[in-house]
Amino acid sequence: MDWHQLWQIISTPDNVPIVAILFLIPFYTWYGLRQALANDRLIAELEADPQKAKTHHRKTQPWKPGWEKEVHVWPYLMRMEFLVALIVTVILMVWSITLNAPLEEPANPNLTMNPAKAPWYFLGLQEMLVYFDPWIAGVVMPTLIIIGLMAIPYVDANPLGNGYYTFKQRRIAILSFGFGFIVLWISMIIIGTFIRGPGWMWFWPGQTWDHNRLVFEVNRDLHEALGLPITSMWAKSIFGGLVVGLFYLGAGYAVHKLMTINEFTRRILRRMSLVQYVTIQFFFITMLSLPAKMVLRLVFRIKYVWVTPWFNV
């Protein structure tokens, strides 16, 4: 175990935010879920007791009759904001006093850094480069992420859970967002920071980042991995297209299955328009294609699924 190496990664000033994320994300996930579960309990309670539902103030926060439902921003909110601003200032100051912003050698185009890493918040994209060609990982995927994020309010047909934490009422939404944000985005950043060493090779935490490490990897395309005797470009294109199509069909089926997993989700589904449904399907499948490709790449060493003269997937 090379603690020195691990310490080096952790103590790199620019990696401090990532270390912070390692704690902040789980904390806030837990913090949010805790409230969600509390609300869920309340919901269950109210659903079980319709009478109570009529009189209850329907919040987990304490409330007693006579208490004002609304409070003055001045001073009750302002003081909170002031306090938070103060705390942030203190944190930032102490951080800035104790840790110096990195500054390396002057830029030298002739001397490539190894590993040359993007800023940490883009490490997810850089990591994606391992699984997809740059045009997908660097251009298409980010665009889809942005569009997908913006599409969320318009495709989420579930009117529940608006303005309060809940898990029970938004299972699919929360799980899929958690999957995309935490499992894919954040963990890829962490992989990019802690795992990817020189040559963008996979180093387990505690493994020395050896600049001379050589790893034998034969990258095959899917048809080669399957041992299919396909040689012509056309055949490859068609085969790849077929496989991708099949994946879309299969994944689409699975997503559909998910969307109709119980009565509630079926009810939501019924609220959806066709456009909404198709959009959801598209983004879900695309999102799923990343882990699928990761598995193919990391486990089966498959480089491309679909080879065409113009692009490779």
Added chain:
Amino acid sequence: MNLRNIAAFASLFLLLLVIGCGSAEQPAEETAATEAAPAAEPIDPATAATISGKVSFEGTAPRRRRIRMDAEVACAQMHSGPVYSENFVLNDNGTLRNAFVYVKSGLEGRSFPTPPDAVVLDQKGCMYTPHVVGAMVGQTVRVLNSDQTTHNVHPVPKNNREWNRSQAPGANAIEATFARDEIMIPVKCNVHPWMKSYIGVLKHPYFAVTGEDGTFEIGNLPPGDYTLGVWHESLGSSEMQISVAAQESKTVDFVLEKAG
């Protein structure tokens, strides 16, 4: 930065702890170990000892080298017979002339006054007389030229400063001193390559040169343990441990052999 601060704090804490525990062990105070040199202790004539003896030779004597002074007629005329090199002069009694006997060690830390009178080295008949001479550090060495030709006086020391001055006939004597002790400083005359002399320079007056009977005597020596050294131009040097008691007259004989 953090780590440093913590380390500094921790060490401060430890320090306090150590002080608190009362570890009274102070680092041994470094006493200035410079031993004061004993002052010029006057030598009590009542206790002074004397060493005397002779330096003799064993083996077959080498043939003496003849010096040809053809080039310097005036000098040649000053000698009645043939002139021989003085690098090895065996007395009739089998003793050696021109051996330099001196106290080599045992007097460290004492200082001795420099004698006011000069040691004289004469150039006569294109020979240095005496051939071997001793002087104290700082003592004046007067070099005379009694010849009718120009000499140059060229001591070739190792530890002292080298100089080389010409001395015309009738010119004033050259007076020089040597600042450091040295056994022996050869003195040459580049004009007359055969001319050679040796000056032994010491910090103390306990030295002697054997003469025609091959004996030497070193007197007024405070009692103690000494190393006595002897040097001879052709036979090299040798030494001997001796111990003299108060008022003792010790006889020490050296026997030098032909090296090789």
Added chain:
Amino acid sequence: MADENQPQAPKKGLGAVLEEAKEGARALKEKVQEEAAALKEPEKTQLFRSIFRVKHDDQPRNRSLSVLTNVFFHLHPAKINRDAVRYNYTWGMGGITFFLFLVLSFTGILLMFYYHPTKAQAFRDILYLEHDVPFGKLLRNMHRWGAHLMIITVWLHMFRVFLTGSYKRPREFNWCVGVLLLVLTLLLSFTGYLLPDDQLGFWAVTVGTNMARATPLLGHEGPLGAELGMTPFNDVRFALLGGSIVDSNALLRSYIWHCIAIPLVAFIFMVVHFWRVRKDGGISGPAPVMLETEMKDPRKGPRPVIMTPSGTPPRP
């Protein structure tokens, strides 16, 4: 003071003059006392009132007014959901992000005083900041760490908004604005990365912009790019960097994007964002929970066309 008040009247008797002077002094003293007394209630001074237009005695009305009449506080409504004041709902992430934006603007402007976006000077200026400028190192550190922190808070803000379903009607559009702000935040940080002109920034930006090469159609290495005549000297990466490599032009572009263009755009979007928060009915919660049974199927809208797995046709 007394002298000045002495009237320059024709000479009178000394007694009269003295009397008059005493009178004047007394009047002056009274005036001074009066004004000193007034200072004890600063909120009544003209200066104070001109700045703060309302009284600040603790009346509900005044509490509201103090928010409503203040250009900065005005972002807030006068009153707010009592539980929204708690930390546990909003996590304060949006506010922290905005606060960090302000801190970054402030430190950024100070940094701009010392920085020249040229190849010859940029790196030197950073060294200068580090070694020479008073508080320069602190300034740079705060800017750097503030930027990192802002990204984290933006993400957490988004995470929170999602968890509370706050993007739902009527706040769909504001979510979109938020997504754009998120992208802008990332771009702000990214453009700032190059500015020190060190190896770290240089290679990070090189790696980052190399992806642009592969833009479909617009990048010379992207699908169909070459077919459309894209070369390293006319593709989208060239446009980003102002050259085919990361060089002085890229530095200048980066600088201008970082210091002028993106902050400006981000600021505009922020205004919209905050405006929409108010207009969409304030922050979303904590709202009373809704029960499944209370969910009404939309009266209008597309009929479901999807067959449910059970094979039963959707109910009308």
Added chain:
Amino acid sequence: MPPQPNHDPITGRSMSGPILLVTILLVLSTFWALYDEFFGTRPWKAYQARFASKYSRLLQEKLGEQKKAEEDVRNSTAFQRIEQQTREAEEAVAPQVSEIDREVRDLDRRITVLRDAFQIARGEVTALIYQVEVASSERAKEKFRAQVEQVRQRLVEVELPVPDGTTENRSYIYDELESEYDRLKERKAELIAQRVRLLESANQLRAQRDTYLKDNLVGLSPLALEGILRRTKEAPIKIRQIHVKEADLVERCESCHLGTREPLLITAADMGGERVFASHPNGELLALHDPERFGCSPCHNGNGRATASVVKGHGRHKYWLWPLYHPENVEAGCQQCHVSDFVLDHAETLNRGKELFRLRGCIGCHRYEGFDNQNEVLVSVQKQLQQLADRRKDSEIEAERSIQAGDRAETNQEAQRLYQHAENLRVRASNLDAQTDQLQRRSGNLLREIKQVGPSLKEIRVKLQPGWIPVWLTDPHEWRPTTKMPRFRLQDDEVQAISAFLWQNAIQARLPRQPRGNAVRGKELFETRGCTACHSMGEGENQVGGTFAANLSRVGEKVNYDYLVRWIHNPRERTRPYCPFEKRDLTPADYAKHGLPFEFDLDHATCPNDGHQLQVQQMTVMPSLRLTWQDTRDIATYLITQRRQGANDYAAADFLEDNSLFETGKSLVRHYGCAGCHEIAGFEQEGRIGTELTLEGSKPIERLDFALLTHEAEREGWYNHKGFFEHKLADPAVYDQGKVRKPEERLRMPKPNLAPDDIDALTTFLLGSVNPTVPEQFRYNPDDRRKDIQEGWWVVTKYNCMGCHQIRIGKPSVLMTLPRYQDPDWREQLPPNLIGAGARLNPDWLAQFLANPALSESNLNRNGVRTYLQARMPTFNFSPGEIRKLVRFFQALSSQPLPYVPPKIEPLSDQERTLARQLFTHPAAPCLRCHATGDAVHDRTANAPNFLTAPERLKPDWTRRWLLDPARISPGTAMPSGLFRQEGERWVFAGPLPPTFRNYSGDHANLLVRYMLQITPAEQRLLLSRMARASSPSTVGLAANLLKSH
């Protein structure tokens, strides 16, 4: 306040507590930031405070000492005497001076009053005159003129003080006022001048007194010390920085290193062991490189701006590309500017590094800009020759065409123009011929200058014992621990293959059989002829001699006697000449083809086949000592007895003749780059196999391949250039550690034979091999003289001139350090000291001498000048270019201008000649006793050069200085000082003078110089005969002999 029912947790709770807490935290962190800003990142403040207290204490101490010392000087009689005189002189003029002072005081008072009045009046007048000048109409001008006149005539009243303290009222018109004012000022000036005159002698005495004090006080005066003390105590705590604007250099090193430039020399011990406060250890160097102009980091590296911490300031942190050099490598910084200086004062480690780089053959594999690049120049010269030939041909063709066109031209004018064009072209072609000739000569010179580190391997068949070769290749360090041959990582089969290839590839020839000589005599010759300046004998403790060339302790085991004789007689002699054009060795058959005898030397150096310059010499720097064959055989016989085991004790090496190994061996020889150092048939044009090292020090650390040791290096703190070089030099295979490689893929660099000091020296050299960061205008830009010195050192070190001669002050020659030459008699046998040789020697003569040190075409077995020396000035066969460089070098070292125009020497009048002859033959002036005359008997005891060489050889100025005090020019010389004494302006002979000199008023030294530099053989014969006459009859015969011999 509205009611708060039931303790509403929101409205009912006060947040003051948390806000207060956080506010306190904020205040604390603000204070922390302030502390960090003012102290945390500014540790130099503490340094400055500490320095001030420690330095003050030191200064106090010194002040006490110096005060006492000054007191001693003041109490000395000499000082008291001057002091007394000063006082007396002052007292003598005191009444007059005080009278003058009084008058000046009175005058001053009056002048002040008058000046005020005059200035007011003048102001008015000038203002009116201005009005006159700018007035538009003549009438207005007239009006103002009248006003001017009026003002001028107005009476000005002044109250003038008079000496008795009262005042008198006077009135003047303007002009009177002005003249009175001027008069008083003049009077004052006069008085002051008078005062100065009166005090002149006193002032002179005072100056004399002060000078005396200064000359007799060692170190700084108490006054100066007090000044420093005051300055130290009052020094504000602030950044001390050097800012060189033009170089954009900011150096704050002195913010902590406060003692660097203090006038008082501070040692670390003075400051309680704090090295940071010590003065710069080399003040002389600092004076040459004024920090105000150069800063610190251009030489020392480090981060001159950073003051936050020691690590930052020294640039020893990650990402700083120029970390401070470690003390053992500090001279690396010199390389920034002094790359071309092979020998640099104050940089002995660096010098050693450069010397090792060349001497140990690093240069054989690694190119380094400026190091022995004759091969490259040769290639470019040959290219130029080709181009010239092409251009010449084109010119000729063009001329021919032009003539033909002229013949056919329509008009005479046109024809003339074309003919003229043709003429011009031909003239140009002739110029090209001149250029070609020069280049041809140059290529010949270059071929002469190319030397190789190792011996030629073409001759091993005639030179070596076969059995020894594989033994040597396996581990040269085992066989000869001091060898410069590095140890290659060879397997046994590789050794065999290489040996076999070299053996089979070598020339097969038969050398003449040589009879044995006298080994005892050979030993004496070996030790006295100068061989030991380069070669050593004896191993380990017993090693005696120079390290420039091989240790010969076991040479008898490996060489053939016949070859050894030839080699010692003339090491440059080749068995076959090499033609670089045909790229092969010529054989007798090549010569026979053209009907030529198989004869090649420097005078017969063109190829019979194609006329190109041949390599006719062995590419060794070893010179010919011009020994007789008998001497040669004696030395060779001595050397052949130097062995530990017999030549036949080596295992038979039958594989040497195994043809199957040839190709393997050949590829191995190419792989290991043997041809970098050795001449090998077929490999003459082989390039260098190693990396170029010119800029190795600026290579990014990532490009230095630490291989599997990267992490170890990082952990152990040697992941830097210094660490890389040191480990590589100690064991070149170190970066193969742990790697699995085929033999041919392994690192090829052989293990050099280096001591730890050598590694430091080479590391220093490599660390300094950087792309200079110093701006152009700050770099060392040597003038012609210094360039000559730079170029000369390359030649001087190439041939190891310093083995025999001392050239630099403080750097003894090898011979000077050998035991034999410690003996006073042998010291006189040392080759001449060449410090100041440029001032001594006529450069034209020197060029001749260097080309032929025997100064004779027929009698080669001698030294040309110092015939009495047993050590022999060898014939190096320098190329004309090298001779030019050497001559310029010596002239430049002594600041002599070139070309040398000998000053006119006034011919001697008859009277002067008579006087000079008398002096020369006077018994008191024994010049000819020591100086050689050419007579064999006399010269047996001579130990100085013949006067006959003087006219051509010596410069008169030097000769005069030499006569007056030779020990100053060459300490330890046999030539005595004190031959002349000063008598007024002139120097006269110090001995008894012949009576004829009584009337001679000239300078005796000058007379002798003039005589000496115009001496002729006839004149010298005359002198000898006179001397003989003056001596006894026995010496007459000697003189007669002398006469006969001439």
